[in-house]
Amino acid sequence: MRPVLFWQFVLGIVFMAHAQELRLPACFTDNMVLQRDAPVSLWGWSAPGQEVKVEMDGSSQQGKTGKDGIWKVRLPAFPAGGPHTVKISAGTSVVELDNVLMGDVWLCGGQSNMEWPLKQTPYREEDTVWLQGQQVRLLKVIPEMDYRPGEDIHASGWMVPEPDKIAEFSAVGYHFGKFIQQESGVPIGLVSVNLGATAVETWMSNEALEAFPQFREELKHTGSFADVKKAFEKNKKSWYGKYYYTGPGISGKWYLPETDITSWDTLEVAGNTWEEEETLKDFDGAVWFRRSFDLPEGFEGDSLPLQLLQIDDYDITWVNGHRIGETFGRHNHRNYTIPAGILKKKGNILTVRVFDTGGTGGFTTPAFWGNDILRGRWHYRKGLHIDAGKFPEQELVNVTPFSSPGVLYNANVAPLTALKIKGVIWYQGESNAARAAEYRELFPALIRDWRDHFGKDIPFLWVQLANYGQEPEMPGPSAWAELREAQDMALNLPNTAMAVTIDIGEAGDIHPRNKLDVGKRLGALAMNLCYGGTYSAQFPQFKDMERKGDSLLVRFTAATPVLKTKDKYGYIRGFQLAGEDGEFRWARAFLRKNTVVVYAPGLRNPVAVRYAWSDNPGPLDLTGENGLPAAPFRSDDRKLSTDGLLFDSKVPRF
Structure with a gap:
C-alpha cells in the first residue's frame, strides 16, 4: 500500500471510530432531573449493533443500537430524591452522569x-x-430552527442554581420552580425552551399545522434547514458582488466611525417602513442607518448583545467600523453579539446597511418589542439604488425565519418529546394578537399537539396577557382583549389552568418586570392541579348577568364567594355597557354583596357588558378575597375586530 493511501486509510478508521463513540443527547448531563414515579427512558447513539448497558442505584437494563446507531433503554420508576449516578456503557465507551x-x-x-x-x-x-x-x-435550550424534526437540542447542560446561572434563566420559570419546590418538597427540573417575538404556530408540529390550510404552503420544504442554508450560501456568491455588496456606501466606507454625516437626514426607524418617509418613498436598494450608543452602567461582560429584530429585507451591521453580523430575509431576527474589545464606554457608532429588494423596506419590528437601541431618531443616507423588477432575488434561497410555522417545534421541542415530563407552563400570545380570532383554534391545537407527543394527560398552564399600552379614551376594538378571550376559552380543555395578570403589566413596556408574581400565580395553580394543594389561586370569572331596570347585575365564580373592590367607596372601574344599538360606552359599577351592579347614565336598556376590554384598561379595583384580579370578559358574541385575519407568509410577523 502506498504511504499516503495507508495513512488516509488509518485516519478514516480513526474518524469512523470517533463518529461511533457513545453519545448522549444534550438533555442528559450531570446535574439533570429525571421524572420521578415513571419509567425512565434514556437514549443516545453508538455503533450499529452494539450492546448498551445503563445502571442506576442497583438497577441495570440493557439495549442494543439499531442500524441507525440509535439505542433506547428504559429503567424502572424511581421516587423523588437523589443525588444518583447514572452509568452508561457501550463497548469500551463509558459515560457517568453525576x-x-x-x-x-x-x-x-x-x-x-x-x-x-x-x-x-x-x-x-x-x-x-x-x-x-x-x-x-x-436546562436552557439555545433556539435553533429546522423544517423537519431534529434529533437533538442545542444546550450547554443542566445547571445547579448558582447566582450567575439563575441570572440568565427565565425569570417566570425560576420563580415558578422555586415556589413549587418549596411548597411540595419535590426536586424540580426546569427546561427553558422559548424565544422572543415568536408566534404560536412556530411551536407546533408539522402534523398539527397540516390541519390549517393557511400553513400548508410553508410546509412544503422537503429538506432540512442545513440543506436550505447550504443552497442559499452557494447561490449568494453568484450575485453578491455584482448586485448587492457594491455602491457608494461600500466604496466610500460609510461604516467607518469617522464618516462625515452632517448631510445625512434623520428618521424614527423602529416599526416605520421607509416608504413613509418622503425622501425614501418608492426607493429600492441600500439605505445606510447610523446612531451612537453608550455602554450600560457597570458593564463588565466579554460581549454585548445587540437586538435589531426584523429588517426588510437584508442587513449588514457594523459597530465602530467592525462588521459584526449579516442577515438575509425580512422575517429573520437580527440578534448579534458585539465583542467587548471593540467597544468604548461612550459614543460607540452603530451602522446598519439595510437592503430592500422591493416593496416595503426598513426596521419593521415595532419599537416596543425591541430595546432602547431601536428607539429614537437615526441618521440615514441612500446608497445603491436598484430596479426591483430586475433584481435577481429569484436566484436566492431565502433562509428560514424563526417566525416560520413549525421550525421552532422541530428543532427545539421534537428532540425532547421522548423525555418524560410533569407538565408545561406557557407565556405567549403577544405575537398572535393581530390574529386573535385565529388563536382560538391555534392555541388549543398546540396544547393537544404537545400532549400527543409528551403524554395525553400532562398539565398545561399559561399566563393570560398583561395590561399594556395607553388607556383608551373611549371603548373600542382591542386585539389584546380578543387574544385574552382566546386564552380564556382554552380552559375548556381538561387539566389546564390560567394565571390572570391584567393587574401587573406596564403601560409603556410589553415586558413587565414583575415576574415574581407571575411565577407564584402559576405555582399556586400548579400546586392545586398537580400536587393536591388547596391554595387560594382562582381568579373571579364571569358567570352570568341579569337585567334589572336600567342596570345589569353581574355575578362571578371564584375560589371564595367574596368579591372585593380596592376603592374605599365600593366603586369599580373598567366596565362598559351597550344598548340595543350595539355601541359600547363607559359604565359605572359598584358592589352589592357579591354582585356587581353596572349601569350607564342615560342608557335605558343595557343588553351587553364588557370588563377590562382593552389593551390596557388602566387601574382595576375588582378582586377576589385572595386579592387576585377578576378576569377580563364580555357577555356579547359580536364579531371580533380580528375575525378572518389569518397567517399570511407575505405579511411581516413579529
Missing part, C-alpha cells in the same frame, strides 16, 4: 415574557441556603 435528581420536570415555553431573564428584573435571590440545597435544576 448529581442526578429524581423529581418533576417542567417545560417553560413561549416567547419573550417567558424568555425574559432574571437579571433583567428587580429581583435578587437572597436565600443562599435554599440555593445551596440545589433542589431546582435548570
Whole structure:
C-alpha cells in the first residue's frame, strides 16, 4: 500500500471510530432531573449493533443500537430524591452522569415574557441556603430552527442554581420552580425552551399545522434547514458582488466611525417602513442607518448583545467600523453579539446597511418589542439604488425565519418529546394578537399537539396577557382583549389552568418586570392541579348577568364567594355597557354583596357588558378575597375586530 493511501486509510478508521463513540443527547448531563414515579427512558447513539448497558442505584437494563446507531433503554420508576449516578456503557465507551435528581420536570415555553431573564428584573435571590440545597435544576435550550424534526437540542447542560446561572434563566420559570419546590418538597427540573417575538404556530408540529390550510404552503420544504442554508450560501456568491455588496456606501466606507454625516437626514426607524418617509418613498436598494450608543452602567461582560429584530429585507451591521453580523430575509431576527474589545464606554457608532429588494423596506419590528437601541431618531443616507423588477432575488434561497410555522417545534421541542415530563407552563400570545380570532383554534391545537407527543394527560398552564399600552379614551376594538378571550376559552380543555395578570403589566413596556408574581400565580395553580394543594389561586370569572331596570347585575365564580373592590367607596372601574344599538360606552359599577351592579347614565336598556376590554384598561379595583384580579370578559358574541385575519407568509410577523 502506498504511504499516503495507508495513512488516509488509518485516519478514516480513526474518524469512523470517533463518529461511533457513545453519545448522549444534550438533555442528559450531570446535574439533570429525571421524572420521578415513571419509567425512565434514556437514549443516545453508538455503533450499529452494539450492546448498551445503563445502571442506576442497583438497577441495570440493557439495549442494543439499531442500524441507525440509535439505542433506547428504559429503567424502572424511581421516587423523588437523589443525588444518583447514572452509568452508561457501550463497548469500551463509558459515560457517568453525576448529581442526578429524581423529581418533576417542567417545560417553560413561549416567547419573550417567558424568555425574559432574571437579571433583567428587580429581583435578587437572597436565600443562599435554599440555593445551596440545589433542589431546582435548570436546562436552557439555545433556539435553533429546522423544517423537519431534529434529533437533538442545542444546550450547554443542566445547571445547579448558582447566582450567575439563575441570572440568565427565565425569570417566570425560576420563580415558578422555586415556589413549587418549596411548597411540595419535590426536586424540580426546569427546561427553558422559548424565544422572543415568536408566534404560536412556530411551536407546533408539522402534523398539527397540516390541519390549517393557511400553513400548508410553508410546509412544503422537503429538506432540512442545513440543506436550505447550504443552497442559499452557494447561490449568494453568484450575485453578491455584482448586485448587492457594491455602491457608494461600500466604496466610500460609510461604516467607518469617522464618516462625515452632517448631510445625512434623520428618521424614527423602529416599526416605520421607509416608504413613509418622503425622501425614501418608492426607493429600492441600500439605505445606510447610523446612531451612537453608550455602554450600560457597570458593564463588565466579554460581549454585548445587540437586538435589531426584523429588517426588510437584508442587513449588514457594523459597530465602530467592525462588521459584526449579516442577515438575509425580512422575517429573520437580527440578534448579534458585539465583542467587548471593540467597544468604548461612550459614543460607540452603530451602522446598519439595510437592503430592500422591493416593496416595503426598513426596521419593521415595532419599537416596543425591541430595546432602547431601536428607539429614537437615526441618521440615514441612500446608497445603491436598484430596479426591483430586475433584481435577481429569484436566484436566492431565502433562509428560514424563526417566525416560520413549525421550525421552532422541530428543532427545539421534537428532540425532547421522548423525555418524560410533569407538565408545561406557557407565556405567549403577544405575537398572535393581530390574529386573535385565529388563536382560538391555534392555541388549543398546540396544547393537544404537545400532549400527543409528551403524554395525553400532562398539565398545561399559561399566563393570560398583561395590561399594556395607553388607556383608551373611549371603548373600542382591542386585539389584546380578543387574544385574552382566546386564552380564556382554552380552559375548556381538561387539566389546564390560567394565571390572570391584567393587574401587573406596564403601560409603556410589553415586558413587565414583575415576574415574581407571575411565577407564584402559576405555582399556586400548579400546586392545586398537580400536587393536591388547596391554595387560594382562582381568579373571579364571569358567570352570568341579569337585567334589572336600567342596570345589569353581574355575578362571578371564584375560589371564595367574596368579591372585593380596592376603592374605599365600593366603586369599580373598567366596565362598559351597550344598548340595543350595539355601541359600547363607559359604565359605572359598584358592589352589592357579591354582585356587581353596572349601569350607564342615560342608557335605558343595557343588553351587553364588557370588563377590562382593552389593551390596557388602566387601574382595576375588582378582586377576589385572595386579592387576585377578576378576569377580563364580555357577555356579547359580536364579531371580533380580528375575525378572518389569518397567517399570511407575505405579511411581516413579529
